[in-house]
Amino acid sequence: MKTIHNESKHNESKRVQSKVQSRPLIAMIIIVGGLAALFLGITLSISLGAVNIHFRTVWEAVFHFNPDSSQHQVVRQIRLPRALAGAIVGAAFAVAGCIMQGITRNPLASPDLIGLNAGSAFALAVCFSFFPGMSFHSIIMFSFAGAALGTGIVYGISSISRGGPTPIRLTLAGAAVSALLLSFSQGLSIYFHTAQNISFWYAGGLGGTDWGIIKMISPWIAAGLVGSLVLSRSITIMSLGDDIAASLGQRTTLVRAASAILVLVLGGAAVAAVGPVGFIGLVIPHIARLLVGVDYKWSIPCSAVLGALLLVFADIGARVINAPYETPVGAITALIGVPFFLYLARKEK
Template sequence: MNTTTEASSASRPQLRTRPVIAVMILIGGLAALALGLATSISVGAADIRLQTVWEALFRFNPDLTQHQIIWELRLPRALAGAMVGVGFAVSGAIMQGMTRNPLADPGLLGINAGAGFVLALCFAFFPQLPFSQLILFSFIGAAIGTGLVYGVGSVAKGGLSPVRLALAGAAVSALLLALSEGVAIYFKISQDLAFWYAGGVSGTKWMQVRIMWPWIAGGVIGALLLSRSITVLSLGDEIAAGLGQRTGLVKLAGALLTLVMAGASVSAVGAIGFIGLVIPHVSRALVGVDYRWIIPCSAVLGGLLMVLADIGARMIHPPFETPIGALIALIGVPFFLYLARRERRTL
């Protein structure tokens, strides 16, 4: 009996997890996120005290200009930034877990570029399209970009590998970017598209927040429900199938969740990359390889990174704003080069 039990336990993959650290990250991260949101609301062309922010949130007075600034401009911007960070980070965590590819990221695998190309077509042919429909076209573009990347990467001899997939993503993204710029030049929408490609939450309104939050919230809830299956899948398709998992169904569900969250995020703030690359790696290094902890920690840290980047964008060169995508790229590009070099050594 003991021999059978030992053999059974030996056949199960052992997962290295740090639940205590994960709980600390969640509690501390949420507290830091709340403080970051308050700071984001108070910082800007018109500096507002934190006490005024508190009063505006809980005792709103429409006759006060600062209260109007907080409710109509600062608060939706801060909330949108946090939601976008959550969407990109959780999308990246799902992609890395399902594909076992450390270079997987919505920006690197064509999702951002695909969404951008379709949005450029929408700006050109349907300039009055409401945001509620624009977000659906963003989903379609994200799916097209991802399909092209996997199609191109699969043609290579030897099949897909992390580096080949990243190279295919770079090639497809460059193609879609060139097509988007061609559409922008021909239809004279370059300024609108340039603002979108720079990335940022400036000008975000409550309407965008109301439309975006159900998609992001639903995607995160779905990712949490799927997290155990993603953990098993991250061990390899053969092990997952041996444990009775329907790998094809899990991958389809994960792909849909990724497209929903990344598509909603891209449609709202533009092509901001590397959040989905960096944050899941940080979470995995801190809490271990169990995606039941990686996904919620990625959500909290992703939202925090985006909020801090938005604060930095307003403080570097006031009263002008630095593109958020450029700030995050300062972290993401060196991190990507490090990962690519490490993966090359394993080929």
């Protein structure tokens, strides 16, 4: 009997491997080429701004810092942390969306569409309104709690009807809950006179990011990225369906719980740093899977690199489009994400 069970499990494993498309060579090209492009993007991000700084000066400021030079100070204290934050946060949003789409098998799942961003934004509005002197570490904790609140409400509402949380129910519930929570957030900011301080943050932006913020969010996001790679095989199996995952011995409840924690850590830290920047977690995972297949061992790192690239270059566009004024980076990502969302919604019917 045990031999028959092992043989059945082996056959099921072979069937899963045949379903999982993987293009490791393309994935390696994307990762290596993407990192090179990311280095270029970070260099451009540091160089471009209200006052352009020559590449040579950027190099000297990074590797041969002169504290008496005003341009070196601008590079080190303002532009370099901003560019690095864009890369870190872009990777976090993209990987969070990748995990969500894999675990839920919902092509429309992303942090901004299922209430995570709005919940985190609401929690931060509460912080700014009632606890204005709160430390950034405490703000991140509030952001995690708000992310869990928003996501929990959306999944709770979409699960009430027969058939469970289908993609369309999740999307509709996410839109309604996000609108409600953002309305509460704006109401609090107006009543407590914090609207001017956080209005740009709501639109999403990297302005004002400093080394302190990077030091606070980097350990959380790094832990989330490493955890997602550790769970990548389980996420790949879960993306093929609960029946197949159970037949291969996956503890589906445990994998879902661990994945949910990773999404909350990645999304909550990212929103706390730059605000509810939308559509990165929706668009990038689809592009990654299209290029490298549905093996999450490759699609997760590719999503991280492509997400970092998107936010870094979107931030460059935000500063160049209407220079010397700054356009919210959330508006740039929305210009890319909304048409893609409409295309995806039509494709998935």
